[in-house]
Amino acid sequence: MFGAKKEAIDGGKLDLGLLSTVTTDVLNWAPQLEKLKKMNKEQLIEFMRKKGDERKDEEFNQVSFAIDADPLQTQFVTADTQLVVGFVEELENRIKDKEVRLEEVGAPSPMVLGTNLTQLEQKKESYDKQIAAMEHGNSEAKARIGRKNEARSKINNDLRSLRSEVKKIQNEISKKLVKSVYAHLEKKQTGPVVRVLEALVGCLRNRDSADEVDVELYLRKQEQLIHKMNNVDAGAIDKHVHDKHFDTVKDVTRHFTDADDDEFKVCSEYVPFLAWTTRFLILVGHAREERLLDKTIISLQETIKTNSQEINHLQTILDNFKKDNISQYLKDDIASDRARLERFKATQDKSVHECQK
Numbered sequence: 001m002f003g004a005k006k007e008a009i010d011g012g013k014l015d016l017g018l019l020s021t022v023t024t025d026v027l028n029w030a031p032q033l034e035k036l037k038k039m040n041k042e043q044l045i046e047f048m049r050k051k052g053d054e055r056k057d058e059e060f061n062q063v064s065f066a067i068d069a070d071p072l073q074t075q076f077v078t079a080d081t082q083l084v085v086g087f088v089e090e091l092e093n094r095i096k097d098k099e100v101r102l103e104e105v106g107a108p109s110p111m112v113l114g115t116n117l118t119q120l121e122q123k124k125e126s127y128d129k130q131i132a133a134m135e136h137g138n139s140e141a142k143a144r145i146g147r148k149n150e151a152r153s154k155i156n157n158d159l160r161s162l163r164s165e166v167k168k169i170q171n172e173i174s175k176k177l178v179k180s181v182y183a184h185l186e187k188k189q190t191g192p193v194v195r196v197l198e199a200l201v202g203c204l205r206n207r208d209s210a211d212e213v214d215v216e217l218y219l220r221k222q223e224q225l226i227h228k229m230n231n232v233d234a235g236a237i238d239k240h241v242h243d244k245h246f247d248t249v250k251d252v253t254r255h256f257t258d259a260d261d262d263e264f265k266v267c268s269e270y271v272p273f274l275a276w277t278t279r280f281l282i283l284v285g286h287a288r289e290e291r292l293l294d295k296t297i298i299s300l301q302e303t304i305k306t307n308s309q310e311i312n313h314l315q316t317i318l319d320n321f322k323k324d325n326i327s328q329y330l331k332d333d334i335a336s337d338r339a340r341l342e343r344f345k346a347t348q349d350k351s352v353h354e355c356q357k
Contacts, residue, residue: 008302050354091341098334134307141307148300152293155286162283169279170229172272178222181270185216191262192255194265199245202230203284208238210246232279242288245319246281249274 184193194215200219201210218225255263255272267274 017048081111088345091337093335095337095341098337124318127318131311131314131318138307139302139303145297146299148293148297152290152297154282155290159286159290162279162286164275166229166279166283169272169276170226172227173222173229173276175222177270177272178219178225180218181273181284182219184270185212185219192263193219193250193270193273195248195252196274196277199226199248200273201236202241202245203277203280204232206241208241229276232280234283235291237284239288242281242284245277246285248279249278258351293314 053282073355130132181193181197197215197219201215202208204218218228252267253274255261256267256271258264262268
């Protein structure tokens with residue numbers, strides 16, 4: 001159509017009738033394009049089927065009219081006879097191809113069902129791949145959750161054991177021992193004992209440092225100190241706090257355990273403070289690991305949930321697509337083609353008869 005328009009203009013013969021027809025066709029199609037943009041999947045398939053039927057009817061009517069118009073024009077009829085034979089062969093091939101597609105409910109070729117349907121099939125293939133990927137992801141996530149739960153079970157056992165140890169050590173921190181260490185502080189002593197007490201108070205306050213006033217405040221009364229120890233949440237201690245104080249206890253431990261150390265005589269009296277701080281910091285490390293495992297497990301569970309919801313959504317689309325669209329489209333199109341085949345065969349017989357006159 002547009003080629004004819006260009007030819008008319010390039011040849012210097014401006015055919016106003018042709019230009020008017022082209023312009024009218026374009027204007028008539030503008031509303032159709034707007035309608036197509038608003039159509040859903042089912043409406044597009046129905047539109048495609050309708051247009052295909054109209055095209056086939058137009059082809060059939062053109063051939064039938066040519067044959068019926070003037071049977072005496074043998075040359076013209078013979079040409080149309082060959083055209084009809086071609087239509088019959090094409091329809092027979094189409095029907096065979098569509099019957100195979102119907103069995104497979106596979107991807108129709110563009111020559112058979114049109115570009116729009118092929119695009120829908122490409123979406124179907126994309127959805128299938130997405131589902132497969134998400135199912136694989138869910139399988140991997142479930143395996144990871146299994147491993148994380150095993151690790152968490154072991155940590156839980158370790159945490160119970162550590163809490164029991166901390167409690168036992170805590171029972172060794174008597175009023176007499178607290179009074180003794182407080183007296184040591186009043187003498188403005190420095191050294192390993194004070195460093196351990198600063199680490200202990202730092203843990204109770206979730207701070208990476210504690211000054212002289214903080215330490216004296218916490219160790220003034222044994223009941224107050226034990227109350228703080230009972231209520232501190234190991235899982236709430238920040239990592240940098242844990243790391244700072246753990247380095248401290250590692251650095252001073254030899255003064256409390258090595259009898260040959262110069263500080264041992266003074267430090268050994270206050271071993272329970274070092275023991276409690278050390279075991280508590282180990283407890284903090286396990287509690288943090290437990291918390292990270294819990295977060296990982298929750299994240300994996302959310303991934304599985306999200307994937308499963310998307311899989312269900314896409315599977316619903318695919319099920320509907322297979323049952324209501326492709327299969328039905330093929331069945332209807334095969335039935336339509338069979339009806340046309342019979343009509344073309346009748347026309348073929350008629351045209352052959354006319355040629356033999």
